[in-house]
Amino acid sequence: MWFGRGGEEVEALREAGVAYSVVPGITAGLGAAAQFEVPLTFRHEALRITFLTAHKARDAETVDWSVLTDEKMTVVVYMGMTAAAVGSRRPFGGGTLAANARSAYSRG
Numbered sequence: 001m002w003f004g005r006g007g008e009e010v011e012a013l014r015e016a017g018v019a020y021s022v023v024p025g026i027t028a029g030l031g032a033a034a035q036f037e038v039p040l041t042f043r044h045e046a047l048r049i050t051f052l053t054a055h056k057a058r059d060a061e062t063v064d065w066s067v068l069t070d071e072k073m074t075v076v077v078y079m080g081m082t083a084a085a086v087g088s089r090r091p092f093g094g095g096t097l098a099a100n101a102r103s104a105y106s107r108g
Contacts, residue, residue, distance in 0.1 A: 027051065029076035032105055040074045048073040052080070 006022060013020045029051055033040050040049050050073055068075050 029078065033076075036105055038103065040076065046072060046074045049076060050074070051076045051078065053078045
């Protein structure tokens with residue numbers, strides 16, 4: 001079986017006594033960036049990466065978007081298309097997410 005996340009699934013398999021193995025891979029954020037040839041880091045420009053999950057509109061309300069104020073940080077938002085409207089109104093990097101967004105990719 002293939003899982004997008006691992007923690008919850010591994011915990012459930014352990015509790016159920018089901019044998020499993022974990023095969024390391026790359027996260028979808030890195031894979032999609034590679035597919036679209038978008039660098040997530042760039043010398044002197046994008047020095048850090050934050051991976052953020054905001055997959056439901058109600059979850060987006062709880063995300064503290066204001067902590068994402070580092071202009072030298074690339075932010076990769078997983079499952080965020082539903083939450084995009086909420087996030088775009090939140091303070092982000094001295095403005096709003098929409099004002100600072102450079103690109104958005106869906107189903108990469």
